Amino acid sequence: MEGYLSLWDEYGERILESFWANLQLTFWAALASLVLGTLLAIMRISPIPSLRAFGTAYVNIFRNTPLTIILTFGVLVLFGVFELKLSSDFNLNFFQIAIIGLSVYHAAFFCEAIRSGVNTVPLGQAEAARAIGLSFLPAARIIILPQAFRGAIAPMGNVLIALIKNTTVAIAGSVAEISGLMKTMLEYRADVGILIFLTVALMFVIVVLPIGALTTWLSKKLAVAR
Amino acid sequence: MSNAQSVLFDAPGPKARRRIMVLNIIGILLALALIGYILYVMNSKDQLNPERWAVFAKGSIWSNYVLPGLLNTLKAAAISIVTSLVFGFIFGMGRLAHNKLINFLSSVVVEFFRAVPVLLMMLFLWIMLARAGWVEPASSPFVAVVIGLTLYNGSVVAELIRSGVHGLPKGQREAGIAIGLTRGQSLRLIEIPQALTAMLPALISQFIVILKDSALGYIINFNELLFNSKLVGTGNSNMLQALVICALIFILLNFALSKLAEIVSRRLSSRVPRDKKAAPAPSATMPPDVGIPAAGNNLG
Numbered sequence: 001m002e003g004y005l006s007l008w009d010e011y012g013e014r015i016l017e018s019f020w021a022n023l024q025l026t027f028w029a030a031l032a033s034l035v036l037g038t039l040l041a042i043m044r045i046s047p048i049p050s051l052r053a054f055g056t057a058y059v060n061i062f063r064n065t066p067l068t069i070i071l072t073f074g075v076l077v078l079f080g081v082f083e084l085k086l087s088s089d090f091n092l093n094f095f096q097i098a099i100i101g102l103s104v105y106h107a108a109f110f111c112e113a114i115r116s117g118v119n120t121v122p123l124g125q126a127e128a129a130r131a132i133g134l135s136f137l138p139a140a141r142i143i144i145l146p147q148a149f150r151g152a153i154a155p156m157g158n159v160l161i162a163l164i165k166n167t168t169v170a171i172a173g174s175v176a177e178i179s180g181l182m183k184t185m186l187e188y189r190a191d192v193g194i195l196i197f198l199t200v201a202l203m204f205v206i207v208v209l210p211i212g213a214l215t216t217w218l219s220k221k222l223a224v225a226r
Numbered sequence: 227m228s229n230a231q232s233v234l235f236d237a238p239g240p241k242a243r244r245r246i247m248v249l250n251i252i253g254i255l256l257a258l259a260l261i262g263y264i265l266y267v268m269n270s271k272d273q274l275n276p277e278r279w280a281v282f283a284k285g286s287i288w289s290n291y292v293l294p295g296l297l298n299t300l301k302a303a304a305i306s307i308v309t310s311l312v313f314g315f316i317f318g319m320g321r322l323a324h325n326k327l328i329n330f331l332s333s334v335v336v337e338f339f340r341a342v343p344v345l346l347m348m349l350f351l352w353i354m355l356a357r358a359g360w361v362e363p364a365s366s367p368f369v370a371v372v373i374g375l376t377l378y379n380g381s382v383v384a385e386l387i388r389s390g391v392h393g394l395p396k397g398q399r400e401a402g403i404a405i406g407l408t409r410g411q412s413l414r415l416i417e418i419p420q421a422l423t424a425m426l427p428a429l430i431s432q433f434i435v436i437l438k439d440s441a442l443g444y445i446i447n448f449n450e451l452l453f454n455s456k457l458v459g460t461g462n463s464n465m466l467q468a469l470v471i472c473a474l475i476f477i478l479l480n481f482a483l484s485k486l487a488e489i490v491s492r493r494l495s496s497r498v499p500r501d502k503k504a505a506p507a508p509s510a511t512m513p514p515d516v517g518i519p520a521a522g523n524n525l526g
Binding site: 047048049050051054060061063064065066067068069072073076077080081082161165166168169171172179182183186187190193194196197200201204205208209212 | 253350434
């Protein structure tokens, strides 16, 4: 117990700081990948063959690539080879490259989640939209997508939860976040190794379980009555 | 697929056809511009240089790095698939058990391991197993990858089995009990085999997750495909090329698995008994004709 308390004395501040970095990664990547994912979903359901092909190719490529490769690519190629500088601050630069990597990967999953939502919208809705003279984009914006998003809440919640957990992979993108700190702590304080793991694990449980419960509740509450 | 799409727009008339054609050409041009830009940037850093790519034409690169790495990736994934199935079977049974204690304990285990990032488990096992002397330091990355993947994916499989059993018609269990089976026997002999069949596409999707997540082993120095590809990239100063080839191998393997999942789900859709009243289980029970690929949920 004393050992555990001294761990908090030594690392307490950094534990909270690092986990805050994971939450920030989650927030920005969720925002960016939701926007990109929606765009891709619209492309994939649009009547234009080239856009459909692009959306399909994007999803198949990024959904099947391990996130570890994408984030490693960010550091070793985007930064190492192409010298990508999004920020003059060295650490912030890696942080932003990691956000790009996380967004690119999860956009493919958001796209599929939204598309599965589109499939919950009955045929009659689209037909009615056309019958009153709406063309593809207005019909999508006013009729299809609002219902699709409500039908896609549960799968999108799953993507969000996966994203929160996947921010730990940012260690491969040289970001100072919780899994890197956990590694350091395990190396220096192996005496309380199990407690270190349980502490960090619990932080994720505390964030993930309520979000899971919330999205399940929301998906039921907002389900379109049919 | 084509059905699902025609839902959203009418068969186009002459005006709409022209508009679609124009937009189609614009789309193609934009895509070409994007590709052109990427090639331009690559060229400006000498990344199109054939010599950088030709490294992969050498047999020694494949026999010394790529293939051994791929073998380790496949070995870790294959073992994890088997162990996750066993884990999932045990805890899926546990979550369906009537005994409150067993049920509660299994729920805690399954919910915990589903909520904790796999990488944290791997890091913990990697460092602690070697330190405790339970595993030789040299093999501790491999063991950590397999156990980490098993704990997470096994928990997901347990959930799949549970939702699969809940999706079965009630009569299946009632019939089992009526012929004198115990609850456990009815689960083992009647319900879970059917649930597994119904969940097969979702299970295959989970195998994709296992294959993809095995690349996390790179972070804990497990010499799998990504780890070895990075070695190639460092040694021949062709990091971009090495990572692209590595990604391509993963994409091909996963794409093949997801096609398999689609075929299986199409073939099964007519055979699996389903409780009409029960809420549909996740994507697996969705008939393929709604246009969602069965492997749509292979979240890492």
